[in-house]
Amino acid sequence: MALCDIGLIGLGTMGSALSLNIAEKGFDIAVWNRRTKVTHAFKAEAGELADKIIATETYEELIAALKSPRAIILMVPAGGPVDDQIAQLRPLLDPEDMIIDAGNANFHNTRTRAASGEPFIGIGVSGGEDGARHGPSIMGGGPKESWDSVAHILEAISAKYEGQPCATWMGPDGAGHFVKAVHNGIEYADMQMIAEVYGIMRDGMGMDAAAIGGVFEAWNKGPLQSYLIEISGEVAKAIDPKTGGAMLDAIVDAAGQKGTGRWTAIEAQHLAAPVPAIEAAVAARNLSSRRDARALGEELFGAAPKHLPHETLSIDTLEQALIAGKILCYAQGFVMLSAASEEFQWSLPLPAIAEVWREGCIIRSAMLNDMSEALTEDPERNLMFAPYFSDHLKKNHGALRQVVAQAALHGLAAPALLSGLSYFDTMRTARGTANMIQGQRDFFGRHSFVHIDGSEGQHGPWAD
Template structure:
């Protein structure tokens, strides 16, 4: 076997899957895990791929097993664990070696590490697709020096998912933390997409009186149209699954408290720093936080009663509402990345980002083909103004209004769908209401304002009082 030029540290679920993917694509790889028994078990269970995998017992042995110039992929928890690993590698590696943080890092940590003067080259890459994606083809968003990307491109594109046209879903996003930033926005959109699907499920369950087995074929049908996507597909499968213990729908047995690892929250926080409105993502993060407050929600139901809506809505209304919500959410995400590119001096390629998300990642969907085409026509234009999506919104928005209005009138919380609609209505209002805010700010703080007629009177008469 050819000596490996690549190593991987961290054989947890994602690291083990990625190492097998790399070996399967013909790249020999050395591996190390802090717990030695994990390394040995991984190699013993690698089957036909074992000859391409070199297990090592120590960090120094890992480095010695890799032919220089080395590339070492870190698959360790984000945060201090990455800093500790970089420090441990520093005395063992040379200036031409490359370390790649492929975990769910905060892009600001990646920027900090890149600027710290590490004694080796450094990249941060976002990897999406969960264990299945890591094993058989994830979506990869790389950040770092162009030379480092050029060096790793053959491997990363070989292990990445392929879109229907055969294009690998791995690309260079830009320098430093750009890859991890794009991955965070991806995860923010993922939160929002999941929340909107959950809201339509809630309307079917609580507003239309549909049981989970009846909801499953609705998602299956939606997956054959414009909503075709991984998340819609698995939603149908989740709804159709019976609990092996009780025989009841498994969905009815799952506690309604959503977990999160923080990446969606990072997206909402960074959006505020960038003054980039992403209300659908923010609503989704809020809804997850509320879902965790089960005792408080139970107290609220005991005091105020539970909504028992009887909605005059159709499943077609819900499908069209979800289509509109999805377009509005993605438009906000791409607008946020445009703002980040201007703020950080990154040349983010919006059509390339849409293409990278077409396969392998959690938010993969048929709609991303049309988004890539629209962004290629005019990357700076908001997606809602692209002719294809504007026409789709013309068709779908009336249903979104019916769903949001019915939910509000009958006490159903639909935060993400409602936030998308409110944002859209603000975005189509040439003259809004912020003139009142500017008047208030000038009244109490003499902050000034700009006049429509251009006259040089920056304060109201109250300033003379």
């Protein structure tokens, strides 16, 4: 075999899938894993793609197998393992050789690594194992010339939307990993809202999992058409081979997380970018793990969920509420992207971000094409104010209000939907209640306030 086009370190689930994708698209790839037997087993099991793969046992073998200037993808756990790999590779590489971190890195770490000045890019890869194998959404960050040197490979392996690659350079240093983090934050909120609507159907309306699956399948043919709605239908209809009952009914209600949603919520606070639906979703996952405490609460206070009176809510009302909630959580995510773009001087291409998310990634949705068009018209405008989405909100926010109200009255937790509604109501209220907060701050700390006539540095009569 001739020298390979690219190298990859880390043959876990994602690394293996991505390597096969690269080979399938016609590129020769050299791979390395810390366990040599895994490396050789990977090549042995690659079938007809094995001829495109070189299995290496040392860093020196890996580097020698690559065309110069070299490019090596890291698919290892975020944090220390990435730094360890970089530290071991750099002394063996030529100055023009590039390292590509394709894991779920914290964008601050990516910025630090990029500051070394050595060729390095960080790319966010979304789509899970299936996406990595057949076409993920790829969000790149780093020097534009470094991205351009491998863009032909990354675009080839990415998902395609009507022939357009879902792989784009987002900006310098940590821009790609930041966009991926916000993607995951939106993912958290979207999943939580779906779970809340599932809970209302299950606990409030007495529907079984199969019937709920049928609802999701029907919704996936309308405005809510998306990957998450699609798989929610499949999950709800699946049968547990152990019990013969619904798979959903056999799954412990404690949600896992790898930290990216939490990073999004934390960074939103630093940026003063309001993302209440995402924050509520992160909190809900944390609460889900408190199973013993929740059991104690039910024993002490009685079970919260109560059946809704007949015809209190309809399936159509739930669909409309979820449409409104979905728009609001995406709007919050793009507001955060805009704030980061200004803070870090990235000039993030917001319309292109929506386009990259149209296929391959977890939050791919029929709405993203309209979001891209709205952001092209006015990238500074909150998506909820764009005509297409404001029309949807005018039509559907009443349903969201009904769902949240009935959920609260009947003990059905719906924190993300509630946070979305509160965000909507705050953003449609020209004069809110922060004047009281400013009055309080001035009273106890003489922090001053802006008078309604425009004069600044004012104090109330209590200051005397």
